[in-house]
Amino acid sequence: MNRKVESSGHLAEDITKSASKQTYYTIRFFVDQDRVADAYRAYGYFRWLDDVIDEEAGSGADGIAFVNRQRSLLESCYRGEIPNELCAEERLLIDLIRNNTEKHSGLQTYLFNMMDVMVMDAKRRGQIISQSELFEYSHKLAKSVTEALYYFIGHDDPSPTHEARYMAVTAAHITHMLRDTLEDVKNGYFNIPQEYLQARGISPQDVTSQAYRDWVCGRVQLARGYFKLGRDCTAQVKNLRCRLAGYAYTARFEWMLNVFERDQYFLRSEYPERKSLRAGLWMLVHALTCMFTLPSMKSESHKLAAQPVRIEKR
Numbered sequence: 001m002n003r004k005v006e007s008s009g010h011l012a013e014d015i016t017k018s019a020s021k022q023t024y025y026t027i028r029f030f031v032d033q034d035r036v037a038d039a040y041r042a043y044g045y046f047r048w049l050d051d052v053i054d055e056e057a058g059s060g061a062d063g064i065a066f067v068n069r070q071r072s073l074l075e076s077c078y079r080g081e082i083p084n085e086l087c088a089e090e091r092l093l094i095d096l097i098r099n100n101t102e103k104h105s106g107l108q109t110y111l112f113n114m115m116d117v118m119v120m121d122a123k124r125r126g127q128i129i130s131q132s133e134l135f136e137y138s139h140k141l142a143k144s145v146t147e148a149l150y151y152f153i154g155h156d157d158p159s160p161t162h163e164a165r166y167m168a169v170t171a172a173h174i175t176h177m178l179r180d181t182l183e184d185v186k187n188g189y190f191n192i193p194q195e196y197l198q199a200r201g202i203s204p205q206d207v208t209s210q211a212y213r214d215w216v217c218g219r220v221q222l223a224r225g226y227f228k229l230g231r232d233c234t235a236q237v238k239n240l241r242c243r244l245a246g247y248a249y250t251a252r253f254e255w256m257l258n259v260f261e262r263d264q265y266f267l268r269s270e271y272p273e274r275k276s277l278r279a280g281l282w283m284l285v286h287a288l289t290c291m292f293t294l295p296s297m298k299s300e301s302h303k304l305a306a307q308p309v310r311i312e313k314r
Contacts, residue, residue, distance in 0.1 A: 008041060008088070008091050008092050008094075008095045009037040009040065009041065009095075011044065011088055011089070011092065012037070012040035012041040012043070012044035012045070012092050013040045013044070014044075015040075015043075015044035015047055015048060015089075016040050016043050016044050016047065019043075019047045020043075020047075022252075023043055024040075026245060026248070026249075027039045027040055027043065027152075030153055030241045030242075030244070030245045031152045031153055032152060032153060032154065032155055035151075035152050035155070038096055038099050038100075038107075038152070039148075039152045041092045041093075041095060041096040042096055042107070042110065042111075042148060042152075044089075044092055045089060045090075045092040045093050045096065046114055046118070048089040048092075049067070049070055049089075049118055050118065050121070052066060053066070053067060053118060053121050053122050053125075054187060060125075063122040063125065064119075064122045064123060066122070067115075067118050067119050067121075067122040068119070070090075070093075070115065070118065071115050071118075071119060073086075073090060073093060074093065074097075074111060074112070074115055077093065077094060077097040077098075078097060078108070082094060093111075096111075097111075105151060106147040106148065106150050106151030106155070107147075107148070107151050109143065109144070109147040110144045110145075110147045110148040110151065113140045113141070113143050113144035113147070114140075114141070114144040114145075116140050117137065117140050117141045117144065120133075120136075120137050120140075121189070124137075124189065124190075125187070125188045125189060126188040127190075128190050128193075128194045128197065128204060129190065129193060129194065130193055130194050130195065131193040131194075131195050131196070133193075134191070134193050138170055138173045138174065138177075139166070139170065141169070141173050142166040142167075142169040142170040142172075142173055143166055145169045145172075146165055146166050146168075146169050149242065149245065149246060149249075150242065153239065153241050153242040153245055154237070154238070154239025154240075154241055154242040157237075157238040157239040157242070158238055159236075159237055159238075159239075159242070160233050160236045160237065162233075164229045164230070164232070164233040165233050167226040167227070167229040167230040167233060168226065168227060168229075168230025168231065168233065168234060168246065168249075168250045169230070169249075169250075170226050170230075171222075171223040171224075171225075171226035171227040171230060171250070171253065172223075172249065172250055172253040174219050174222060174223040174226070175220075175223050175253040175254075175256050175257060176253065177191040178191075178216060178219055178220070178256070178260060178267060179256055179267075179271060181207060181267045182207060182267060182268065182269040183269065185204060185205055185207065190204035192204055192212070192215055196215055200214075200215075207267050208266065212267075213264070213265040213266065214265075216260060216265040216267060217265045220257050220260050220261065220265070223253075223257060224257060227250060227253075227254055227257075230246075230250060231247070231250075231290055231294060232294070234246040234247060234250075234290075234294070235290075235294035243291065244287065244291055247286075247287040247288075247290040247291055248283070248287045251282075251283040251284075251286045251287040251290075252274070252283050254286065255274065255279055255282055255283055255286070256271070256274065259271060259273070259274070
């Protein structure tokens with residue numbers, strides 16, 4: 001068993017490093033030492049799953065059948081039933097769950113919510129979704145990523161428990177969908193709700209229209225509000241590494257909001273400048289500024305927890 005776990009760990013690291021060097025080094029330097037291997041497994045497994053769904057072979061009935069197999073595998077593992085005939089990537093999930101001995105842990109929340117996101121991705125390809133479906137999609141992803149952050153980084157330290165804990169990642173996901181809009185449309189994923197399209201008389205392909213730009217503008221403003229709530233919430237996190245990782249994660253998306261505004265809400269297929277030295281320095285300075293100017297918000301934590309969190313569902 002140890003040999004299999006070690007092997008799956010190497011595979012997970014390879015997948016992570018190939019897909020995202022930023023994620024690879026974030027896990028290496030920020031995650032709690034005893035959970036580094038499992039953090040690679042968690043990212044590596046879902047990176048593989050997402051890539052399969054996005055490929056042509058993952059579309060239609062075959063894609064839905066594939067992701068349903070993965071959900072059944074997840075449920076079976078938590079029942080202690082390990083199927084035979086598993087591929088190497090599926091064993092990442094097996095080893096990850098075997099190493100998780102906590103009941104109702106953040107890891108379990110992460111796995112089931114992220115699996116729901118994968119199922120929704122497979123089913124929504126080629127379909128126009130409703131506003132409520134879009135909200136559920138973002139909320140599940142935000143819940144998943146946030147719980148993983150607190151599980152893998154500083155897990156012995158307390159973290160905020162109110163709904164605002166999910167706001168920063170919700171804002172990041174809104175920004176992520178805007179950034180990838182043109183590529184997503186090309187692949188049959190539409191990140192704008194049916195109600196808005198009908199009300200403005202446009203199609204999801206009309207990304208250069210004034211109506212679509214109005215939608216982008218509204219989403220940018222919504223994301224900014226959520227980022228504000230998220231920063232105030234992150235300031236309450238006791239663990240230094242977790243707090244810095246949270247600010248660093250959201251900084252790259254907050255930078256994108258500035259680009260959308262400069263472009264007057266015209267979306268592009270590529271944003272090569274986000275990998276530039278200038279962008280990197282902005283993100284670093286922004287994260288560090290939040291890190292060293294917002295801790296005073298911790299004394300206001302009871303006020304933030306008492307405030308109702310407004311979440312856009314319309």
